[in-house]
Amino acid sequence: MSEGRIGGDLVVESLRALGATTVFGIPGQHALGLFDALRRTPELRLIASRVENNAAFAADGYARETGEVAPLVVSTGPGALLTLASLQEARASSVPLLVISSQVPRAGLGGGRHGYLHELPDQQAIAAGVVKSTWVVRDVTQLPTVLREAWSAAAAAPAGPVWVEIPEDVLRAPATLPPVRALPAEVPTLGAQPDALAEAARLLDTARNPVILAGGGVLRAGAREPLRELAEKLRAPVLCTIGGKGAFDWEHPLSGQSWIEDWHSTEFLAAADVLLVVGSGLGELSSNYHTFSPQGTMIQLEADAGKLGANYPVFGLHADAREGLTALAGAVAERKADGVAEAAVAELLGKVRSRLDSQGLGLERRVLGEVRAALPANVPSCWDMTILGYWAWSAWPGQLHSAQGSGGLGYGFPAALGCAVATEGPALAVSGDGGALYGIGELASARQHQLDVTWLIIDDGGYGILREYLDGAFGVTTATELVRPDYVELARSFGVSARETTVDNLRADLAEALAEPGPSVVLLNQRLAMFAATHPQEA
Structure with missing residues (x-):
């Protein structure tokens, strides 16, 4: 054991072992042990913001751009609470953030009566309604394990923010574990049930007019390539939601682009005899403020089980977008290119341009x-x-x-x-x-x-x-x-x-x-x- 190491060092070592290279955040009184450890670890870059909600937005941008879990470190009470509006966005958009908040010393947990600066009756409960999962670390030996669990939970489909609270005295306690150099985190894959996949492939193969709506889940899963392969095999037009922009090449002959708030696009999606919705819950924006009314069968491929069928009757596939699209692309028959789908896309985009021109x-x-x-x-x-x-x-x-x-x-x-x-x-x-x-x-x-x-x-x-x-x-x-x-x-x-x-x-x-x-x-x-x-x- 290295002399002088404390809980804060175990946190920093664990983050490095998990693959982090950058941390976002703002120091505070109860988090001093963590920030001093960051000072002594130049391999982990600290990007310090001026307000905690902006630090969370910065971590969000980093995570979206890299596809990796972004650590965010903040202090107790006001600092922690200021992140919540930003974490709401990360949760809604499935962005993987690992939030590490300090806490009052362990003696003050759960009461709100001890008079510690920044003390809340139950900080964890406040965060629980915004993030995927929460943990409170009560002993320095728990740190690597909890951080590994939290990291995996943030990255697991559907990705999202998670919350770890570490009391001040844990962050400053002597580190009784050896330096953390390896901390493999397993992120489970989420594949669809085989019989359900086979039925979805059958529905797509028998469709006369299949259409795909790609949401943000396609991007989070890194599923652009299997989406393109499936669309081209089916000769299916692809429209993207706002969160799914970039999931499909804008200039592709099958791209209906992303005019989701345009009624012509809403009609186009509704007219499909089989509509495959991937990585979208079909919420207010994606459904054009709930005016979307599908006329055919809708297959929803979605990693968040709670979103399956939440807004429309669907044939549900609970799976990560990459896993599901890859399986479907391998299962469907390849159709001949007859130009029908491309002509329909061109007609749709012509209507959109005409409306704008007017x-x-x-x-x-x-x-x-x-x-x-x-x-x-x-x-x-x-x-x-x-x-x-x-x-x-x-x-x-x-x-x-x-x-x-x-x-x-x-x-x-x-x-x-x-x-x-x-x-x-x-x-x-x-x-x-x-x-x-x-x-x-x-x-x-x-x-x-x-x-x-x-x-x-x-x-x-x-x-x-x-x-x-x-x-x-x-x-x-x-x-x-x-x-x-x-x-x-x-x-x-x-x-x-x-x-x-x-x-x-x-x-x-x-x-x-x-x-x-x-x-x-x-x-x-x-x-x-x-x-x-x-x-x-x-x-």
């Missing part, structure tokens, strides 16, 4: 196009809940990261920080002025860690999407108009490069900012409008 939205389409043109290939982008982000949900040609799972503001910039750490390269964040203020302090984090993130802030004077919602519902707006700072001067005060741009100069200014090392801000003062999906009565 709405006078050239400015919005141009702005999104300029952003796309400025972004180099394979550079990740993270989008806040802002009007241009809503456009990107439908029109962005490929994968993006956004908070569509729970819909919270402030995701874009901190998540992009996590992406920049993951790729060791540039990342793009897009926010409105309202959402930007949720994470403005993270400019200091970006500057401190010299993270290569370009932040496009679109200042429309307030909460633009809520302005549209309120005006549409009630004819007036309330609390949507905001006093804002001078974002350019504010960014510069952090030592961050910043410039104001126009629509005409957006592409060049954004490309220049993305090419600069370190953080940068580009401000566009512009009001944008949302497209209107064709209403069912007008279809």
